[in-house]
Amino acid sequence: MAYVLLLHSALGLRPAVHEFAADLRDLGHTVETPDYYDGHVFDSERDGIAYRDEVGVPTLMKRAKGYLDGLPEDAVLGGFSLGAFFAQAFAAKRPDARAALLLHSVAPPQGEWNGVPVQVHRYAEDHWIDEPDVAALRDAVEASGASFEDIVVPGRGHLFTDPGTPDGNADATRTSLERIAALLNG
Numbered sequence: 001m002a003y004v005l006l007l008h009s010a011l012g013l014r015p016a017v018h019e020f021a022a023d024l025r026d027l028g029h030t031v032e033t034p035d036y037y038d039g040h041v042f043d044s045e046r047d048g049i050a051y052r053d054e055v056g057v058p059t060l061m062k063r064a065k066g067y068l069d070g071l072p073e074d075a076v077l078g079g080f081s082l083g084a085f086f087a088q089a090f091a092a093k094r095p096d097a098r099a100a101l102l103l104h105s106v107a108p109p110q111g112e113w114n115g116v117p118v119q120v121h122r123y124a125e126d127h128w129i130d131e132p133d134v135a136a137l138r139d140a141v142e143a144s145g146a147s148f149e150d151i152v153v154p155g156r157g158h159l160f161t162d163p164g165t166p167d168g169n170a171d172a173t174r175t176s177l178e179r180i181a182a183l184l185n186g
Helices: 015-026 045-055 057-068 082-091 131-143 170-185
Strands: 003-007 030-032 076-080 100-103 118-125 148-156
Touching: 003 015, 003 057, 003 082, 015 030, 015 170, 045 057, 057 082, 076 082, 082 100, 100 170, 118 131, 118 170, 131 148, 148 170
Parallel strands: 003 030, 003 076, 076 100, 100 118, 118 148
Antiparallel strands: none
């Protein structure tokens, strides 16, 4: 079984993050869900982004990075939206990571990828994700010899794993959990 660091979105450590982590624990994985927002939780994307911008992405990334200390080198690094952005950046510098789980976010790679497998989970139309970024990351990951899976949910929206948002989709969330289980167990 895997040790998983699961980082929340710009909405903060919402119940959906705890539920997703509990589902992964039920599959036998150890999951940490740190709060790098110091208890702030938001119901709207606008408010969460405003807090992100007020604190600053570098400060939030530094907070999130602090949770890497003490993790096994082969920990799975994952997250939702902003948390996935951080997880991707951390995985790029941690070649022994077992996998990077990017839910609702993809960024172009910064240089060569290091061989960490990547799994992306996203809506077909997500205003935060650009297709050229997905293609660039896919090319870099596959060039490193690692696997790249792009799990695309039909429809439009962003945080389908959070039923408390307008984009929540229980079926898509179950599919993501199944695909993550297959990656971590295979």
